[in-house]
Amino acid sequence: DSPDPVAAGNNLTYTVNFTNSGPSDAQTVTVTDAVPTNTTFVSATVTTGTGWSTSAPAVGGTGNVVFSKTTVGASETAVFTIVVKVNSSTGSGTVISNTATTGTTTTDPTAGNNSATAT
Numbered sequence: 001d002s003p004d005p006v007a008a009g010n011n012l013t014y015t016v017n018f019t020n021s022g023p024s025d026a027q028t029v030t031v032t033d034a035v036p037t038n039t040t041f042v043s044a045t046v047t048t049g050t051g052w053s054t055s056a057p058a059v060g061g062t063g064n065v066v067f068s069k070t071t072v073g074a075s076e077t078a079v080f081t082i083v084v085k086v087n088s089s090t091g092s093g094t095v096i097s098n099t100a101t102t103g104t105t106t107t108d109p110t111a112g113n114n115s116a117t118a119t
Contacts, residue, residue, distance in 0.1 A: 001098065001118045009088040011042055014118060015081055016100045018049070018067075021110065022074035028105040031067040031080060036098045039084035041065070049078025060085075072104075095119050 006012045016033060020026050035041045041057045044065045051070070057063035067080050086096065101115040108114065 001096075006086055006096075008086050008090040008092070011083050011085050012039065012096065013081060013083050014098055014100075015047070015079060016116075018078045018080065018102065020072045020074055020076050021113070023109070024074055024106065026072045026074075026104040026106045026108075027070070029069050029072045030103045031078075031100060032103065033065045033080075033082055033098065033100040035062045035065065035084055036096050038087050038090040038094060038096055040087065042083040042085050044080065044082045047079040047081045049076070052078060052080075 002013050014033070016031060018031055020029075035057060040060050040062060042059060044054050044056045046052045046054065046067065053068050054065070055068075056065045065082055097117060097119045099115060099117040103114070
């Protein structure tokens with residue numbers, strides 16, 4: 001996340017790094033990131049990677065940002081950028097926590113690395 005810390009009323013940018021560590025291609029892949037508490041959605045982009053679709057709440061709204069792709073090759077990477085605005089009423093010192101989680105219909109031998117949190 002950047003900047004850290006961020007003042008209320010300003011934008012906060014999250015960079016989500018994705019890697020399919022294999023050993024096989026993954027089918028029906030999603031990367032889901034809920035707009036954090038005390039923020040509203042501004043934008044979401046696929047910074048690097050091809051073939052990804054994006055669904056997101058309306059600007060100023062809340063909910064899930066979802067990046068999805070039919071097939072992700074073994075060792076394939078992507079980078080996603082999500083921008084949120086910290087609510088102007090958010091008190092100084094409030095910790096904002098954001099979690100991105102991946103999912104696939106393919107059996108994952110290492111499911112413990114499918115989620116990451118930034119505070």
